[in-house]
Amino acid sequence: MHLQMRTITAIILSGFAMALLTSFVTTEEREEKPRKCIMMFGAHADDVDENAGGTFAKYIAMGYEGIYVCAINNLDGCNLERTPWYDKGPNFTVSSSPHKYRVDALETSQIREEEARAAAAVYPSTPIFLNYKEPTFFIGRKMVYYGTPEYAAYNPPGRPLIPIATYMDDEVEYVTALLEKYKPEIVITHTMGGEKMDHGNTGYMAYLAFKNAMNKGIPVGKLWMCVNGWLLDEPAQKNKTGMPYVQVDVRNHLKTKYEAINKHISQNGALGRDYVMGNKTQPKEVIEEFITVLDNTKK
Amino acid sequence: MTKQMMIRFILAVILVLPASVLFAQSNVMLTGSWCEFGDKPGQLKFPTMIATDKSNYLYVVDQHNHRIQKFDANGTFISMWGKQGQAAGEFYYPYGIAIDSKGNVYVSDMNNNRVQKFTADGRYLASVGEYGTKESQMKYPRGMAFDANDVLYVIDAYNYRIQKFNTDLKFISSWGSAESIGIKLYMPQEIAVTKDGNIIMSDRQNHRIAVFTTDGKLVKRFGDYDEGKNAKSGMFSEPHAITVAENGDVFISDRYNFRIQQFDAANNYKAQWFTPGSFDDSKHFPLGIAVGNGIIYIADHHAHKIYQYKLAAN
Numbered sequence: 001m002h003l004q005m006r007t008i009t010a011i012i013l014s015g016f017a018m019a020l021l022t023s024f025v026t027t028e029e030r031e032e033k034p035r036k037c038i039m040m041f042g043a044h045a046d047d048v049d050e051n052a053g054g055t056f057a058k059y060i061a062m063g064y065e066g067i068y069v070c071a072i073n074n075l076d077g078c079n080l081e082r083t084p085w086y087d088k089g090p091n092f093t094v095s096s097s098p099h100k101y102r103v104d105a106l107e108t109s110q111i112r113e114e115e116a117r118a119a120a121a122v123y124p125s126t127p128i129f130l131n132y133k134e135p136t137f138f139i140g141r142k143m144v145y146y147g148t149p150e151y152a153a154y155n156p157p158g159r160p161l162i163p164i165a166t167y168m169d170d171e172v173e174y175v176t177a178l179l180e181k182y183k184p185e186i187v188i189t190h191t192m193g194g195e196k197m198d199h200g201n202t203g204y205m206a207y208l209a210f211k212n213a214m215n216k217g218i219p220v221g222k223l224w225m226c227v228n229g230w231l232l233d234e235p236a237q238k239n240k241t242g243m244p245y246v247q248v249d250v251r252n253h254l255k256t257k258y259e260a261i262n263k264h265i266s267q268n269g270a271l272g273r274d275y276v277m278g279n280k281t282q283p284k285e286v287i288e289e290f291i292t293v294l295d296n297t298k299k
Numbered sequence: 300m301t302k303q304m305m306i307r308f309i310l311a312v313i314l315v316l317p318a319s320v321l322f323a324q325s326n327v328m329l330t331g332s333w334c335e336f337g338d339k340p341g342q343l344k345f346p347t348m349i350a351t352d353k354s355n356y357l358y359v360v361d362q363h364n365h366r367i368q369k370f371d372a373n374g375t376f377i378s379m380w381g382k383q384g385q386a387a388g389e390f391y392y393p394y395g396i397a398i399d400s401k402g403n404v405y406v407s408d409m410n411n412n413r414v415q416k417f418t419a420d421g422r423y424l425a426s427v428g429e430y431g432t433k434e435s436q437m438k439y440p441r442g443m444a445f446d447a448n449d450v451l452y453v454i455d456a457y458n459y460r461i462q463k464f465n466t467d468l469k470f471i472s473s474w475g476s477a478e479s480i481g482i483k484l485y486m487p488q489e490i491a492v493t494k495d496g497n498i499i500m501s502d503r504q505n506h507r508i509a510v511f512t513t514d515g516k517l518v519k520r521f522g523d524y525d526e527g528k529n530a531k532s533g534m535f536s537e538p539h540a541i542t543v544a545e546n547g548d549v550f551i552s553d554r555y556n557f558r559i560q561q562f563d564a565a566n567n568y569k570a571q572w573f574t575p576g577s578f579d580d581s582k583h584f585p586l587g588i589a590v591g592n593g594i595i596y597i598a599d600h601h602a603h604k605i606y607q608y609k610l611a612a613n
Contacts (some may be wrong), residue, residue: 110439114457140580
């Protein structure tokens with residue numbers, strides 16, 4: 001009997017001890033700092049590089065882990081009028097077709113994902129594809145829009161459209177889980193509003209997930225949004241809404257940025273595309289600018 | 300009938316006569332079509348490649364239903380297998396199909412980055428592949444073909460190579476690379492074996508056809524870009540599928556010219572015919588092609604149909 005009482009007491013005491021320990025660990029977890037990790041949420045395959053490639057390269061060079069997130073599954077936007085090996089003849093010839101060779105949704109998605117993987121490797125960083133559906137794509141040479149019978153019939157692969165996903169708790173949790181996994185000190189994304197739907201909503205999704213992470217005590221650092229879209233318009237600049245809080249000197253990292261951009265061969269006319277196509281003109285980028293939208297480091 | 304009436308009559312006949320009939324006088328005739336959009340047995344969603352076996356059954360890659368369907372030569376539904384998924388026997392946007400000498404069916408399971416092997420009635424036998432660049436790994440496999448020795452050739456699209464496997468799906472060898480194949484082919488889609496044992500591929504975005512030896516040496520190329528109702532014979536606008544008949548004739552689906560072109564074994568142009576719905580690329584898109592027992596089958600990717608043409612005995 002005495003033995004039983006002692007056993008019960010021991011169990012109760014060890015239960016208390018465990019509870020105390022758990023509470024201690026939880027507090028410790030809450031006080032855990034973000035990791036030296038920079039995570040960029042781009043809408044499409046080349047948006048990481050185009051919008052913040054210099055900053056991404058700079059922080060990775062400083063020892064940060066780079067997480068290259070592509071939110072949309074890139075069913076649209078593939079031009080194949082030039083091959084990646086166009087300048088390595090002599091066996092290759094560019095045909096005289098006037099068409100820009102839009103390719104079908106599945107193939108576009110595959111090509112652009114491959115390009116994104118190649119770009120992510122340049123920094124180097126880890127590519128992650130969230131696979132949210134693109135609202136447009138081509139079947140043959142016909143553009144198909146979300147909501148049309150053709151879109152429904154094709155039923156392309158992917159998670160919901162990202163503007164719809166921002167309404168869905170499960171989807172916000174899905175993105176939050178990514179923040180929980182990497183605990184990034186810096187998260188960069190598109191500005192909300194004033195940009196293309198997919199860009200703005202990628203920004204909004206990242207914003208929702210970041211706030212959710214903060215509320216859950218997940219150690220995330222700062223959320224930066226690129227100074228683009230409406231933030232560049234005169235009123236926003238005049239009243240300083242569009243004035244950047246963060247300016248990153250990227251002049252020593254432009255080579256990496258352009259090398260990454262140049263992996264997106266299918267993006268006709270893109271910055272890197274002009275560069276890779278031979279004119280070698282580099283824009284006079286010295287800084288990349290951001291607005292700090294959420295700061296979890298100030299408590 | 301006055302001369303004017305006669306001219307009007309001739310003009311009317313020319314205008315109402317379907318293009319397929321005009322070309323049919325060469326050596327083919329449209330003899331049937333089947334399927335419609337849907338997910339029931341016998342219905343299709345965006346079919347891609349097709350193949351016939353020795354018993355003249357037709358196997359269709361029903362891409363957006365993530366399954367294979369089997370029909371007899373007249374289009375009667377026989378069986379089907381597969382559904383969307385990653386498990387054995389499931390598919391995620393399959394693309395190509397090939398049949399070995401014993402009648403087993405091989406499917407390139409494109410977005411699962413693998414090739415799966417089945418019996419003729421769809422029982423799963425084996426699989427090879429996962430995403431990657433090593434031997435037996437793949438990046439979005441496309442068209443496939445068997446040679447006379449039952450060696451399977453697979454277009455490993457974004458590794459820019461051809462991988463060769465035996466009928467147990469054991470890796471034999473590969474040839475090609477971004478530098479060697481990439482500059483010679485641009486988005487190759489379908490592959491076949493010629494009567495003299497070479498490998499023929501559609502070099503789609505270069506609008507031409509390339510012939511290689513079985514170990515990857517370029518033998519020749521033919522074709523260039525031309526498009527429209529008056530596109531020259533032997534020219535292409537995104538040639539897609541290729542099949543080789545027993546006599547060595549090569550049939551190629553010339554997708555944005557909405558026609559099939561026929562070449563002899565030496566790749567000399569022989570004939571052509573328009574496929575239904577010519578030049579309406581919002582509704583039609585000739586893609587897969589197969590030949591068996593004097594019959595040519597075409598899979599229309601957009602119309603979700605199979606067309607059957609009878610070859611004249613020439």
